[in-house]
Amino acid sequence: MSTVNTSMAEETAAPRANTLRSFNFSGRFWIALVLVAFVILLGLAGLVYPTTAGEKVGSLYDAPGNGLLLGTDNFGHDVVAVLMAGTRTSLIIGLVAGTVATTIGVGVGLLAGYVGGWFEELLMGVTNVVLAIPSIVVLILISMSLPESTIWSLAIVIGITSWPWTARAVRAQASSVATREHIDVARLSGARLPGILLKDVLPYILSYAVMAFVLQVAGAILAEAALSMLGLGPSGANSLGTQLHWALAFQAVASGAWWAFLPPTIILTLVSFGFLLLQASLDEVFNPRLRRGKRKQMKQAAARRVEEARLLAQQAASEPAAGPPEPSDRARAGEKA
Numbered sequence: 001m002s003t004v005n006t007s008m009a010e011e012t013a014a015p016r017a018n019t020l021r022s023f024n025f026s027g028r029f030w031i032a033l034v035l036v037a038f039v040i041l042l043g044l045a046g047l048v049y050p051t052t053a054g055e056k057v058g059s060l061y062d063a064p065g066n067g068l069l070l071g072t073d074n075f076g077h078d079v080v081a082v083l084m085a086g087t088r089t090s091l092i093i094g095l096v097a098g099t100v101a102t103t104i105g106v107g108v109g110l111l112a113g114y115v116g117g118w119f120e121e122l123l124m125g126v127t128n129v130v131l132a133i134p135s136i137v138v139l140i141l142i143s144m145s146l147p148e149s150t151i152w153s154l155a156i157v158i159g160i161t162s163w164p165w166t167a168r169a170v171r172a173q174a175s176s177v178a179t180r181e182h183i184d185v186a187r188l189s190g191a192r193l194p195g196i197l198l199k200d201v202l203p204y205i206l207s208y209a210v211m212a213f214v215l216q217v218a219g220a221i222l223a224e225a226a227l228s229m230l231g232l233g234p235s236g237a238n239s240l241g242t243q244l245h246w247a248l249a250f251q252a253v254a255s256g257a258w259w260a261f262l263p264p265t266i267i268l269t270l271v272s273f274g275f276l277l278l279q280a281s282l283d284e285v286f287n288p289r290l291r292r293g294k295r296k297q298m299k300q301a302a303a304r305r306v307e308e309a310r311l312l313a314q315q316a317a318s319e320p321a322a323g324p325p326e327p328s329d330r331a332r333a334g335e336k337a
Contacts, residue, residue, distance in 0.1 A: 026281055026284055028277055028280065028281040028284075029278070029281035029282070029284075031277060032274050032275075032277035032278035032280075032281055033278065035270050035273065035274030035277070036271075036274045036275065036278060038270070038274075039087060039091070039267065039270055039271050039274065040091065042083070042084055042087050042267070043084060043087040043088035043090075043091050044088070045084050046081065046084030046085045046087070046088055047088075049080070049081055049084055051078045051080075051081040052081060052085075053077060053078075053081045053082045053084070053085035053086075053238050054077065055077065055078070055081070056075065056076040056077060057072060057076060057077065057078050058071070058072035058076045058078075059072065059076050060072070060074055060076065060250070061073070061074065061250075061252065061255060061257040061259075061260060062076070063257075063259070064259055068080075070083070070259040070263055071257070071259045071260075073243070073246065073247070073260050074246050074247070074249075074250035074252070074260065075246070079259055079260060079263060082238050082243055083240075083243065083263050083264060083267065085238040086238040086239045086240045086242065086243050086264060087240060087267055089151060089234065089237050089238055089239040089240075090221050090224060090225070090239045090240045090241070090268075090271070091221070092151060092155070093151055093154060093155045093158070093220060093221065093224045093234075093239070094155075094217040094218070094220040094221040094224070094271075095217060096151075096152065096155035096156070096159065096220075097155040097156070097158040097159040097162070097216065097217075097220035097223075097224075098159070098213050098214075098216035098217035098219075098220050099159070099213070100155070100156055100158075100159025100160060100163075101158075101159040101160070101162045101163040101166060101216045101220070102163075102166060102209060102212055102213040102216050104159070104160065104163040104166075104167070105163035105164070105165070105166025105167040105169075105170060105212065105216075106166065106167075106170050106202075106205075106209050106212070108123055108127065108163070108167040108170075108171070109166065109167040109168070109169065109170025109171040109172075109173075109174055110170060110171075110174050110197050110201060110202065110205075111123060111197070112124055112127075112167070112171045112174070113170065113171040113172065113173065113174025113175040113176075113177075113178060113201075114174050114175075114177075114178045114193075114196070114197060114201055116175070116178070120171070123167075123171075124168070124171065127164045127167050127168060128164075130161075130163075130164045131164045131165065131168075135161045135162060135223075136223075136226065138161050139157060139158065139161055139223060139227060139232075140227070140230070140232065142157050142161070143157060143227055143232040144232065148235060149232065149233065149234055149235050150234055150235070150236075150237075151234045151237055154224060154227070154233070154234050155220070155224075158220045158223050158224060159216075159220065162216060162219055162220065162223070166212040166216065169208060169212065170205055170208060170209065170212070173204070173205040173208055174201055174205060177200075177201050177204045177205065178201065182200060183196065183200055183201070186199075186200045207282075210282065211279050211282050211283060214275050214278055214279045214282065215275070215276070215279050217275055218271065218272050218275035218276060218279075221240075221268070221271050221272070222268070222271075222272055224239060224240075224241055225239070225240055225241030225244065225268055226241065227241065228240075228241025228242045228244070228245050229241050229244050229245045229248070230245075231245060233245065240264040240267055240268050241264075243260075243261075243264040244261055244264050244265065246260075247260040247261035247264075248261070
């Protein structure tokens with residue numbers, strides 16, 4: 001009985017292991033995951049850091065030392081504390097804006113791709129109009145019109161101006177899924193439109209939605225940094241873009257205070273590079289044709305075929321050439337006649 005239970009346990013455990021192995025996470029995925037995790041931990045570390053971002057610990061641009069790892073900024077605040085708080089704020093804005101943009105884009109793309117017809121033309125026409133307008137101009141105009149720019153209002157503004165390309169990508173996938181047989185079965189069974197979209201269409205394009213969300217988060221963080229450097233960032237809050245804004249306003253570059261502008265620049269670079277690398281590696285995970293292991297196997301198989309063809313050519317060349325075939329008995333009889 002124990003042997004039977006053991007074999008049954010092995011049979012049930014094997015598919016799980018194969019399922020996990022089938023994802024084939026590449027080295028790029030783990031590098032991107034480490035970079036993103038580092039940025040997230042840096043933002044969370046500000047909650048337990050002994051110095052707050054608004055606490056004055058020195059004077060204008062004190063050099064690193066005397067217990068200050070990266071010195072002070074233009075207000076005399078600890079640069080490390082300000083960097084941690086700014087990273088946390090930028091991540092919050094990126095996550096909220098990415099959620100808003102992905103939700104709008106996926107919703108518009110699902111409706112346009114599944115319903116089709118004039119409704120699809122209408123939604124895609126609005127999407128193309130929004131795409132034709134430079135998003136940075138819209139962001140600046142809306143941010144200037146807000147009575148008070150908070151973290152949440154800025155994130156929503158960024159989110160509602162960056163959804164169109166997600167809608168176009170999802171619409172193409174939804175149009176393909178809408179022609180499959182299981183959609184016809186769902187319609188014949190009496191399922192309603194929201195149920196079909198959520199249960200029968202969305203699962204097939206969920207991978208595209210996840211990758212779009214990752215890109216939207218990275219784009220929202222960079223958009224916030226651009227607005228903050230122009231002085232349109234969240235009021236009363238520290239962000240990576242706000243830190244760069246004050247560093248430029250107080251001539252940190254001209255005075256040689258590299259610790260005031262270089263750390264936020266490095267963190268922004270890590271954020272954008274980490275999320276873009278994560279999106280590319282997730283594309284390999286969700287799409288088996290792009291996996292490096294799959295491509296490596298295809299190259300090995302092609303190399304084997306080339307080697308086999310070379311060996312066959314050598315074998316054919318080494319064999320003696322066969323003479324003309326001897327005439328058959330019937331041919332000889334015909335010649336005698």
